[in-house]
Amino acid sequence: MISINSIAVSRGDTEVIKGFSADMKAGTITAIIGPNGCGKSTLLAAISGDLSIASGELKMNGSDVSSFAIAELAKLRSVVLQQPVFNLAFTVQEVLAMARTAGSTLASEMSAIAQLAISDLADRKVTQLSGGERQRVAIALAIAVDAPVLLLDEPFAAQDIESTNRIIELLKAAAKAGKTIILVAHVTESELSWCDQIIKNF
Amino acid sequence: MHKRSLFLVLNLLVLVSAIAVSISVGASQIDGLVSALFHPSANTAASEIIWQIRIPRIATALIIGAALGVAGAIAQGATSNPLAEPTILGTSAGAALAVVIGVLANLITIGSVGAMALAALGALAATLLTFRFAILNRQVSSLNLIIIGLSISATISAVVGILTTAVTRADARSISFWNFGSLALTNSSDILPLLLFAITGITIAVKIAPQLDVLSLGDLTAKHLGVDPRRVRLLSLVALSILIGAAVSTVGTIAFLGLAAPHIVRLISGPKHRLLIIQSALLGATILLIADTLARTIAKPNELNVGLFTALIGAPVLAILVRNRQSSWSQS
Numbered sequence: 001m002i003s004i005n006s007i008a009v010s011r012g013d014t015e016v017i018k019g020f021s022a023d024m025k026a027g028t029i030t031a032i033i034g035p036n037g038c039g040k041s042t043l044l045a046a047i048s049g050d051l052s053i054a055s056g057e058l059k060m061n062g063s064d065v066s067s068f069a070i071a072e073l074a075k076l077r078s079v080v081l082q083q084p085v086f087n088l089a090f091t092v093q094e095v096l097a098m099a100r101t102a103g104s105t106l107a108s109e110m111s112a113i114a115q116l117a118i119s120d121l122a123d124r125k126v127t128q129l130s131g132g133e134r135q136r137v138a139i140a141l142a143i144a145v146d147a148p149v150l151l152l153d154e155p156f157a158a159q160d161i162e163s164t165n166r167i168i169e170l171l172k173a174a175a176k177a178g179k180t181i182i183l184v185a186h187v188t189e190s191e192l193s194w195c196d197q198i199i200k201n202f
Numbered sequence: 203m204h205k206r207s208l209f210l211v212l213n214l215l216v217l218v219s220a221i222a223v224s225i226s227v228g229a230s231q232i233d234g235l236v237s238a239l240f241h242p243s244a245n246t247a248a249s250e251i252i253w254q255i256r257i258p259r260i261a262t263a264l265i266i267g268a269a270l271g272v273a274g275a276i277a278q279g280a281t282s283n284p285l286a287e288p289t290i291l292g293t294s295a296g297a298a299l300a301v302v303i304g305v306l307a308n309l310i311t312i313g314s315v316g317a318m319a320l321a322a323l324g325a326l327a328a329t330l331l332t333f334r335f336a337i338l339n340r341q342v343s344s345l346n347l348i349i350i351g352l353s354i355s356a357t358i359s360a361v362v363g364i365l366t367t368a369v370t371r372a373d374a375r376s377i378s379f380w381n382f383g384s385l386a387l388t389n390s391s392d393i394l395p396l397l398l399f400a401i402t403g404i405t406i407a408v409k410i411a412p413q414l415d416v417l418s419l420g421d422l423t424a425k426h427l428g429v430d431p432r433r434v435r436l437l438s439l440v441a442l443s444i445l446i447g448a449a450v451s452t453v454g455t456i457a458f459l460g461l462a463a464p465h466i467v468r469l470i471s472g473p474k475h476r477l478l479i480i481q482s483a484l485l486g487a488t489i490l491l492i493a494d495t496l497a498r499t500i501a502k503p504n505e506l507n508v509g510l511f512t513a514l515i516g517a518p519v520l521a522i523l524v525r526n527r528q529s530s531w532s533q534s
Contacts, residue, residue, distance in 0.1 A: 048426070050425070070425055070428055070429070070430045071428040073428075074425075074426060074427055074428030075428070077426075078426060079423075079426040081420075084419070084420075084423065085419055085420030085422075085423060086418070086419065086532055087282045087418040087419070087420070087531065087532050088282075088415075088418040088473035088530055088531060088532070089472070089473055089530045089531070089532070090415070090418065090473055090474070094415075094474070095419070098412075098415055098416045098419065098427060099427055101412070101413070101416055101427050101428045102426075102427045102428045103428075127531075127532045141419075141423075141427075142426075145427070
């Protein structure tokens with residue numbers, strides 16, 4: 001599904017990633033781990049198409065990520081940012097309906113709410129939620145799109161054990177259904193036994 | 203009744219009352235008002251005042267008020283900034299400068315389609331300049347946008363002020379016109395081009411409204427959801443410039459309406475842009491009509507600048523609402 005061949009990625013003048021290669025197959029979960037500043041989020045941003053690569057090859061579904069139009073890419077991959085932005089006081093339900101631009105339906109939005117067990121938040125304003133709640137809304141927004149690739153930047157950062165376990169189960173079910181999942185995590189390798197592949201040296 | 207519907211009904215009631223009052227008051231006392239109102243072609247002084255002077259002026263106030271309300275709503279939505287407003291982003295100043303230069307060069311007459319188009323171009327150029335300067339690390343910084351917008355507005359307004367002293371043509375406007383606005387010199391021939399520009403701008407705004415909603419999730423998430431933030435922002439600026447070009451070239455700069463109307467609507471009806479744009483148009487029209495009626499009657503037969511009254515009405519209402527209620531904007 002995703003093939004990365006000897007890519008280099010820079011942020012400003014600094015080359016953060018150099019000569020990195022990997023393959024992520026459909027139906028698998030890949031975790032990217034490593035110390036702060038090693039380029040985990042940069043790698044994820046490159047895969048999601050937010051950062052362009054300086055050299056090498058980064059293909060999703062057989063085509064260069066950079067070759068997709070914004071609307072095409074939105075249907076191919078969804079992304080959960082580490083710190084979701086909510087500038088206006090929309091309700092959670094209204095925010096999820098914004099995924100319609102990427103192809104979500106009322107049914108997929110309701111299913112996302114159920115999978116994350118956030119039905120009690122549905123009518124709350126996103127600007128009034130806690131960090132963990134906001135992140136769960138962002139995950140719901142991403143899975144409501146139902147894209148074949150799901151990219152998550154530190155989805156467990158602000159979650160309690162119960163929510164973490166729920167998210168892990170959700171990701172495992174999504175992988176079983178054939179989705180390609182890549183996540184950045186700030187945990188030890190031993191805590192990621194449920195992942196199919198762990199990337200740590202890049 | 204839902205508070206949104208209640209607000210809409212209340213707004214309509216106030217608007218209709220304001221139109222009725224505005225028709226009946228003015229510099230001259232009119233006898234046989236009702237009869238004149240229903241006989242537009244009767245050759246009486248009363249019907250002439252009502253149909254040639256007051257009704258065209260009311261129509262102008264309504265169109266421009268709607269344009270300013272919508273302009274504020276899209277400026278705030280496109281920048282994700284609660285302080286963004288045409289007079290703060292440099293949009294209004296750019297429009298004024300283009301018109302003053304056009305008049306100086308004998309290219310246009312105020313109130314014409316040419317003047318509105320030139321003003322729209324000036325508005326767009328000044329707003330793009332503000333954005334260009336506000337970019338920091340490839341992102342538009344909110345604070346920079348306001349500070350740079352204010353600096354560009356002040357600089358351009360100073361140039362407008364200096365240039366107005368050089369204009370000798372009879373139809374040129376004074377510095378207080380450009381700074382505080384006035385509907386005193388409008389006439390019925392302004393209405394059609396104004397309507398054309400306002401409908402164009404508002405239609406673009408309504409079309410991009412759902413994408414402005416998505417933009418409130420930040421540029422990155424908007425992109426992830428298939429919305430191109432640059433395209434939405436450019437379309438917003440074009441709509442903004444069309445609306446402000448038409449308004450400023452005809453009646454000068456009317457501050458505060460663009461800031462107050464959308465904030466008041468958002469506090470009552472929520473942040474959804476499609477509803478926000480439509481209700482800001484309605485509220486903007488209502489506030490400007492009331493402000494203009496006050497401006498032309500409070501010191502009659504003299505007229506005051508309408509911008510004084512939009513500030514007098516809009517500012518306290520906004521302050522009270524924001525003070526008493528949770529704002530629609532994220533506090534972070």
